[in-house]
Amino acid sequence: MAGSAAVEFRIDRRSGVATYLQIVQQTKQALRLGVLEPGDRLPTAREVVEATAINPNTVLKAYRELEREGLVEARRGLGTFVRRTLGTAAGASASDSPLRTELADWARRARSAGLEKDDVSALFTAVLESTYRPDGT
Structure with a gap:
């Protein structure tokens, strides 16, 4: 494109x-x-x-x-x-990735459970930060 x-x-x-x-x-x-x-x-x-x-x-x-x-x-x-994209395998689009689909499903479940956008963002950020700690733990 x-x-x-x-x-x-x-x-x-x-x-x-x-x-x-x-x-x-x-x-x-x-x-x-x-x-x-x-x-x-x-x-x-x-x-x-x-x-x-x-x-x-x-x-x-x-x-x-x-x-x-x-x-x-x-x-x-x-x-x-x-010049180049980020975070996708050759020929794959991040918008079509299985991980994006899983994350979208998770976000819909969180919304259905009554979580507000800010709550979901805070939860996701906390998980992301603990997963990508500089010390690798």
């Missing part, structure tokens, strides 16, 4: 996370979920500035970081393009 990507950045000025890092994180999430694929063009700095009212240098800093990580490449006069 090479072309212009349908990714929109949402900037939370109260999050405490640097604006450029929010763009980097949201781009990586789109790569993991298959929203962005190799060949897709990221929004131009001007498009991001118009949509979010942030400084163009902030967008460029985020794109440089993504380029440094080998995820995108800047093509002079053409834009910034996705």
